[in-house]
Amino acid sequence: MTRILRFLQRHAWAFASLLALVLLAINLLVSPSFLAPDRLPATLATLAPFVLVGFASTPSILSGGIDISVGPLATFINCLFVAVLLPSGLGDWYSAIPILLIVAGAIGTVTGLLVTVARLHPVVASTGVLFILIGLATTISRAPVSAPPNWSDGLAQSYGWMPGAAITIGVVALAWFLLRRTTYVRNLLATGESDVSAFGSGVNVTAVRILAYTIGGIFAGVAGIALSALLQSSQSSLATMYALLGLAAAVLGGTALGGGKGGLLGTFFGAVVIYLLQQLLTAIGVQPSLVQFAYGLVLVVGVVLGATLLSPRLTRSRA
Amino acid sequence: MTEPTTAAVTQSLTAPMPSPAGWLRFRNWALRTPFIQLIVLIALSAVLVALVPAFIARPQAAIAVLVLASLLALAAMGQTLVVILGGLDLAIIGYVTFGAMIASNATSRLGWPVPIALLVVLLVCGGVGAGVGWLCHRFRVQPLVVTLGVGVMLAGGSMFLANGDYNGQPPQELKSLAQLSGTTFGLPVPPVIPIVIVLGVLIWVVLAKTSAGRKLYATGINPRAAELTRINATAVWASVFALSGALAGVAGMLIAAFGSGWSQSIGEPYLFSGLAAVLVGGTTFGSINGSFTRTALGAVILTVLSTIIVSQGLTESQSRIVYGLIILGVVALYGRERHVRDRF
Numbered sequence: 001m002t003r004i005l006r007f008l009q010r011h012a013w014a015f016a017s018l019l020a021l022v023l024l025a026i027n028l029l030v031s032p033s034f035l036a037p038d039r040l041p042a043t044l045a046t047l048a049p050f051v052l053v054g055f056a057s058t059p060s061i062l063s064g065g066i067d068i069s070v071g072p073l074a075t076f077i078n079c080l081f082v083a084v085l086l087p088s089g090l091g092d093w094y095s096a097i098p099i100l101l102i103v104a105g106a107i108g109t110v111t112g113l114l115v116t117v118a119r120l121h122p123v124v125a126s127t128g129v130l131f132i133l134i135g136l137a138t139t140i141s142r143a144p145v146s147a148p149p150n151w152s153d154g155l156a157q158s159y160g161w162m163p164g165a166a167i168t169i170g171v172v173a174l175a176w177f178l179l180r181r182t183t184y185v186r187n188l189l190a191t192g193e194s195d196v197s198a199f200g201s202g203v204n205v206t207a208v209r210i211l212a213y214t215i216g217g218i219f220a221g222v223a224g225i226a227l228s229a230l231l232q233s234s235q236s237s238l239a240t241m242y243a244l245l246g247l248a249a250a251v252l253g254g255t256a257l258g259g260g261k262g263g264l265l266g267t268f269f270g271a272v273v274i275y276l277l278q279q280l281l282t283a284i285g286v287q288p289s290l291v292q293f294a295y296g297l298v299l300v301v302g303v304v305l306g307a308t309l310l311s312p313r314l315t316r317s318r319a
Numbered sequence: 320m321t322e323p324t325t326a327a328v329t330q331s332l333t334a335p336m337p338s339p340a341g342w343l344r345f346r347n348w349a350l351r352t353p354f355i356q357l358i359v360l361i362a363l364s365a366v367l368v369a370l371v372p373a374f375i376a377r378p379q380a381a382i383a384v385l386v387l388a389s390l391l392a393l394a395a396m397g398q399t400l401v402v403i404l405g406g407l408d409l410a411i412i413g414y415v416t417f418g419a420m421i422a423s424n425a426t427s428r429l430g431w432p433v434p435i436a437l438l439v440v441l442l443v444c445g446g447v448g449a450g451v452g453w454l455c456h457r458f459r460v461q462p463l464v465v466t467l468g469v470g471v472m473l474a475g476g477s478m479f480l481a482n483g484d485y486n487g488q489p490p491q492e493l494k495s496l497a498q499l500s501g502t503t504f505g506l507p508v509p510p511v512i513p514i515v516i517v518l519g520v521l522i523w524v525v526l527a528k529t530s531a532g533r534k535l536y537a538t539g540i541n542p543r544a545a546e547l548t549r550i551n552a553t554a555v556w557a558s559v560f561a562l563s564g565a566l567a568g569v570a571g572m573l574i575a576a577f578g579s580g581w582s583q584s585i586g587e588p589y590l591f592s593g594l595a596a597v598l599v600g601g602t603t604f605g606s607i608n609g610s611f612t613r614t615a616l617g618a619v620i621l622t623v624l625s626t627i628i629v630s631q632g633l634t635e636s637q638s639r640i641v642y643g644l645i646i647l648g649v650v651a652l653y654g655r656e657r658h659v660r661d662r663f
Binding site: 066114118119120121123124125127128129130131132133134135136137138139142195196199205206240244247248251257258287289290291292293294295296297298299300303304307308 | 407454458459460461463464465467468469470471472473474475476478479587591594595598603604634635636637638639640641642643644646647650651654655656657658659660662
C-alpha cells in the first residue's frame with residue numbers, strides 16, 4: 001500500500017491516469033460502443049479543446065504563476081478565425097495558421113511581460129487580459145457566426161485513418177516533447193520550485209517566465225483552432241467555461257499550483273477525466289446542472305487529495 | 320578619533336527613520352489613502368455630467384448609478400476581505416446564483432417568507448464558505464481552485480434545485496429594497512444604498528478598530544509570523560471565507576430583487592466585475608492598505624465608467640476591454656511585486 005502511495009506521489013500524472021482508466025471502464029460498461037473505431041474521430045474532436053486548453057495553462061503554472069486567460073484566448077482565436085479571417089479571404093490554412101498562432105503567442109507574451117517586467121501578481125495580470133480578451137471576442141462576434149466550409153473541418157473528422165484531433169493534440173505534445181530535450185523545461189521547473197534559488201544558480205528567471213506564458217499562448221492558439229474545427233462557428237460565450245476547465249485539467253493532472261511539479265502528461269489525463277465524467281453522466285441521463293455539480297466536486301476532491309494523500313510535502317510545509 | 324559608544328550605535332539602530340519630506344511624503348500618503356481613486360471618481364463624474372447633462376436635471380439617473388454601484392460593492396465586500404487575507408474567492412458566482420435562486424423561487428414557489436429565505440441563504444452560503452476556508456488553510460490548498468470548484472458546484476446545485484424554472488419572482492417587500500421606485504423613510508432613495516453604507520461602516524469599524532481586524536491584516540501579510548504570535552489562522556480563514564459567502568449570498572438576493580428574477584448566468588458578471596472593483600480600489604493580495612472603502616470607491620468608479628461608455632453608444636463588451644485596461648493600470652501603480660533580485 002505504501003509502495004503504491006509512493007508511486008503515486010512520485011509520478012504526478014499517475015493518479016489522474018488511474019482515475020481516467022476507471023472512468024473509461026465504467027463508460028464502456030454503460031455504452032459498449034464508446035470506443036468503436038467509427039466514433040473515435042468525433043470523440044477525439046470533442047476531447048481536443050479540453051486537452052489543449054489544459055496544455056495551455058500548464059507552462060505558466062509550472063513557472064510558479066498562473067494564467068487564467070488561456071481559455072478566453074482560445075475562444076478569442078476561434079472568433080478571430082471564424083468571424084474575421086474567413087470572411088476577409090485570409091482563411092486558407094497556409095495564411096490562417098501562422099496568423100492565429102502569432103497573435104496567440106503575442107498575447108501570451110504580453111501577459112508574460114505584465115507578470116515579469118511590470119511585476120503584477122499573475123492572477124491580476126491574467127484577469128486584466130481576460131477582461132480585454134472577452135471584450136474583444138464579443139466585439140468581433142456578438143452573436144455566433146457560422147463558418148462557411150473550410151479546411152479546419154478535417155481536424156474534427158479524420159484524414160484517412162488518422163483522426164484530425166490527433167494532429168492538433170499531437171503537434172502540441174511533440175513540441176513539448178522536444179522542449180523537454182532542452183534545458184528550458186528543467187529551468188522552468190527550477191524557477192517554479194523556487195525562483196530565488198533558480199536566480200541564484202544563474203537562471204534567467206525573467207526570460208524563462210516570459211517564454212512560459214508565450215508557449216501557453218501558442219498552445220491556446222492551437223486550442224482555438226481545434227475549437228473552431230469542432231464548432232464550425234464563433235462562440236464567444238464559452239470563454240469563462242474554458243477558463244475554468246483548463247485550470248481544472250491541469251490541477252487534476254497533478255500540476256502543483258505553487259509551481260515546479262507536473263507536466264503535460266498529467267494535464268492530458270486530467271482533461272480526459274473531466275471529459276469522461278461528462279460523457280458518463282450524460283450517457284446515464286443526468287441533468288446538465290448536476291453534471292456541472294459533479295465537475296466542481298471532482299475538482300475539489302481532486303485538489304484536496306492531491307494536497308494530502310498524494311503530496312509528500314505536507315508535513316514539511318506546515319508553518 | 321573616538322570609537323562610537325554602544326549607546327550611540329544602539330540609538331542609531333532603534334531610532335525611527337526620519338520621515339520623508341516633500342514629494343516622497345505626498346507619494347506615500349497618496350498610496351496609503353484612496354486619494355487617487357477619489358480624484359479619478361471626481362474626474363469621471365465631471366465627464367459624465369458634461370457628456371450627459373440630464374444627470375443634473377434628473378437625480379433619478381444618478382440614483383440608478385448608485386444602486387448599481389452598491390449592488391456591485393455588496394457583492395465585492397467579502398471578496399475584499401478575502402483578498403486582504405491573500406486569497407481569492409471565485410465561488411462568488413455560486414453564492415450569488417444560490418441567493419438569487421432562493422430569493423426568486425423559494426419565496427414564490429414554496430411560499431417562504433423573506434426572513435426565512437434570508438436565514439437559509441446566510442446559513443448555506445456562510446457554512447459553505449467556512450468549510451472552504453477551513454479546507455484551504457488546513458490542507459494548504461490554493462483557494463483559487465477550491466473556490467472555483469465550490470462555485471461551480473453551488474451554481475449547478477442551485478439550477479438543479481430550481482429544476483429549470485427561471486420564472487420565479489422575488490416578493491414585493493424584497494423588490495422594494497432594491498428597485499428604483501423604493502424609498503427610505505420618505506426619501507426617494509432605494510434602501511439598498513443605505514444598507515450597503517451601514518454594512519460598509521460596520522466593516523470599517525471591524526477592520527480598523529478591533530483586534531479581529533488586526534488579526535486579519537496580520538494573517539494576510541505574513542501567515543507564519545501571525546501563527547507565531549498565536550493568532551489562530553485557521554479560524555481567521557474560516558470566518559473570512561464564511562463572511563464572504565454570506566455577504567455574496569445576500570447580494571444575490573438583492574440582485575434578483577433588482578432585476579425581478581434570476582437566470583443561470585446571474586452570478587458571472589458580479590464575480591469578475593466585483594474582483595475588478597476590489598483591484599481598482601487598490602486592495603491587493605495581503606496588503607495592509609486594503610479596505611472596503613476602497614472597494615466601494617472602485618465599484619462607483621466602474622459603474623460611472625460603464626455608464627459613460629454605454630452613453631457614448633459603445634457596447635457592454637467594449638466596457639469590458641476598458642475594465643481590463645484599468646485593472647492593469649491601477650495595479651501597476653499599487654500592487655507591484657518585488658523583483659527576484661531584491662528577494663535573493
